[in-house]
Amino acid sequence: MSARLVIExxxxxxxxxxxxxxxxxxxxxGEIVTVLGHNxxxxxxxxxxxxxxIRLKSGKVGFDGRDITGRSPSDNILDGxxxxxxxxxxxxSLTVQQNLELGGFSVTDKAVIAERIARVFGxxxxxxxxxxQIGGTLSGGQQQMLAIGMALMSGxxxxxxxxxxxxxxxxxxxxxxxxxxxxxxxxxxxxLLVEQNLKQGLAVAxxxxxxxxxxxxxxxxxxxxxxxGRLIAMF
Amino acid sequence: MxxxxxxxxxxxxxxxxxxxxxxxxxxxxxxxxxxxxxYGPIYAVAAYAAWLAASAAGLPLAISAAIGVAxxxxxxxxxxxxxxxxxxxxxxxxxxxxxxxLALSIVLDSLLTLAFTPSVQTxxxxxxxxxxxxxxxxxxxxxxxxAAVVAVAAILTLFLRRTRYGQAILALGDNRDMARIxxxxxxxxxxxxxxxxxxxxxxxxxxxxxxxxxxxxxxxNPVFIAFVVAVVGGLGSIPGAIAGGYLVGxxxxxxxxKIPTEWQxxxxxxxxxxxxLVRPQGLFSGLKR
Ligand SMILES: Nc1ncnc2c1ncn2[C@@H]1O[C@H](COP(=O)(O)OP(=O)(O)OP(=O)(O)O)[C@@H](O)[C@H]1O
Ligand SMILES: [Mg+2]
Numbered sequence: 001m002s003a004r005l006v007i008e009x010x011x012x013x014x015x016x017x018x019x020x021x022x023x024x025x026x027x028x029x030g031e032i033v034t035v036l037g038h039n040x041x042x043x044x045x046x047x048x049x050x051x052x053x054i055r056l057k058s059g060k061v062g063f064d065g066r067d068i069t070g071r072s073p074s075d076n077i078l079d080g081x082x083x084x085x086x087x088x089x090x091x092x093s094l095t096v097q098q099n100l101e102l103g104g105f106s107v108t109d110k111a112v113i114a115e116r117i118a119r120v121f122g123x124x125x126x127x128x129x130x131x132x133q134i135g136g137t138l139s140g141g142q143q144q145m146l147a148i149g150m151a152l153m154s155g156x157x158x159x160x161x162x163x164x165x166x167x168x169x170x171x172x173x174x175x176x177x178x179x180x181x182x183x184x185x186x187x188x189x190x191x192l193l194v195e196q197n198l199k200q201g202l203a204v205a206x207x208x209x210x211x212x213x214x215x216x217x218x219x220x221x222x223x224x225x226x227x228x229g230r231l232i233a234m235f
Numbered sequence: 236m237x238x239x240x241x242x243x244x245x246x247x248x249x250x251x252x253x254x255x256x257x258x259x260x261x262x263x264x265x266x267x268x269x270x271x272x273x274y275g276p277i278y279a280v281a282a283y284a285a286w287l288a289a290s291a292a293g294l295p296l297a298i299s300a301a302i303g304v305a306x307x308x309x310x311x312x313x314x315x316x317x318x319x320x321x322x323x324x325x326x327x328x329x330x331x332x333x334x335x336x337l338a339l340s341i342v343l344d345s346l347l348t349l350a351f352t353p354s355v356q357t358x359x360x361x362x363x364x365x366x367x368x369x370x371x372x373x374x375x376x377x378x379x380x381x382a383a384v385v386a387v388a389a390i391l392t393l394f395l396r397r398t399r400y401g402q403a404i405l406a407l408g409d410n411r412d413m414a415r416i417x418x419x420x421x422x423x424x425x426x427x428x429x430x431x432x433x434x435x436x437x438x439x440x441x442x443x444x445x446x447x448x449x450x451x452x453x454x455x456n457p458v459f460i461a462f463v464v465a466v467v468g469g470l471g472s473i474p475g476a477i478a479g480g481y482l483v484g485x486x487x488x489x490x491x492x493k494i495p496t497e498w499q500x501x502x503x504x505x506x507x508x509x510x511x512l513v514r515p516q517g518l519f520s521g522l523k524r
Binding site for chain 1: 399402403405406409410412413415416417418419420
């Protein structure tokens with residue numbers, strides 16, 4: 001069985017500046033892999049490069065045995081890759097319901113959309129209660145749940161999340177992490193997660209990656225990384 | 236009082252055209268964030284296309300009008316696809332795109348002058364029926380303009396709410412990055428928006444052709460009016476653009492009651508200035524699409 005995601009020598013950046021420098025990474029089906037790193041380490045750039053939102057300078061991206069380097073986001077989402085971006089991952093002027101429908105924009109079968117909306121409501125009941133509310137008026141935690149729900153609408157095999165817990169109160173961080181576990185366990189979705197919150201990010205992961213100034217410093221067990229000495233050495 | 240009633244009717248007629256202009260411009264700007272100055276010459280293209288169809292080819296008026304609308308839709312899509320889009324793809328700033336649209340507008344104006352001469356072109360055999368209602372004259376064109384606003388608003392609303400393309404347009408206008416993330420082909424949607432926005436403005440252009448004839452620079456004032464209406468109405472809202480259009484039309488027309496004619500063209504800008512001062516988000520920006 002081929003790996004879900006294979007990244008080889010990925011270089012990406014903005015203009016002449018290289019921000020992600022020769023990153024290799026393999027994610028196996030069913031894994032939860034957490035990427036850690038300082039502000040500006042290049043985590044977001046890595047994720048956006050994988051998903052096709054920015055052009056790679058060089059390197060390769062493979063998904064389920066196929067080369068998807070440079071493929072557009074619309075093709076990626078059709079093929080089972082979804083991204084929850086950092087920050088406002090919703091349409092703020094549209095209702096919760098419209099947001100979820102747009103999350104499923106790549107899906108043409110109305111029955112499948114209805115089924116997946118029901119699944120998202122099962123995962124986040126508050127969204128069902130507020131399905132007619134305008135997205136921008138939801139609380140930060142609810143907006144994040146909506147953003148995750150939108151990504152699930154395309155039925156991804158690989159879900160990429162960019163700091164889903166940022167700015168959330170500790171209790172809500174727990175809630176979001178639990179939902180990630182649940183998505184992984186119940187839907188079998190492979191997860192690639194960027195987290196600032198070390199403790200939570202490591203607790204949810206099967207494997208951890210540390211990115212520093214665009215290069216990979218660590219790739220291995222989260223427990224070993226959580227060992228004080230190593231973390232201090234890295235950060 | 237009779238003069239007031241007549242100015243009111245004229246204001247409603249012109250306001251309808253302004254509403255159409257604001258709807259098209261607002262749709263384009265609200266979705267793509269491009270300040271599309273070449274909206275002006277494309278408005279003229281619509282009038283000339285309809286004029287050619289009616290006078291040179293001798294086609295019936297309705298078909299000629301449809302050709303004008305289709306011509307503008309094509310021209311609008313072409314301007315986006317051939318000019319704005321390549322610039323955006325290179326990561327040019329919105330200022331560069333703004334300058335480009337001004338330059339493009341000047342070039343297109345000149346091309347139209349070369350092709351059609353600066354003189355006014357009219358459809359000779361056309362005269363609009365006039366109805367006399369008590370003290371006021373109402374032309375069939377004025378009624379047609381009002382009907383056009385109602386029809387366009389209804390169709391646009393249904394289109395945006397009910398269709399897949401409509402939802403994609405709303406999504407793109409809200410958040411371009413997220414639109415790409417959910418798999419919307421933002422280039423194609425922008426192209427569609429330019430076509431639709433230009434088609435809407437073309438309806439106003441055809442009425443202007445019938446009213447006054449076509450000139451190469453006939454789009455010059457309408458771009459600014461469209462801009463004022465869209466800003467006054469709150470960019471990208473359908474009810475806002477309509478309210479903004481009628482407001483500008485009525486203020487401009489009723490202003491004539493007290494203000495000398497030569498100031499008429501300035502009234503819209505004074506209105507813009509006042510609105511920006513008091514309510515920069517637009518008068519009607521709270522309204523839903
Ligand atoms: N659109 C952009 N244009 C130019 N430079 C950018 C852009 N986005 C990010 N950068 C730069 O690239 C570097 C890496 O940014 P990136 O957003 O990938 O980091 P990050 O690890 O996700 O940081 P954070 O934890 O703050 O989200 C930073 O120095 C940033 O300033
Ligand atoms: Mg980031």
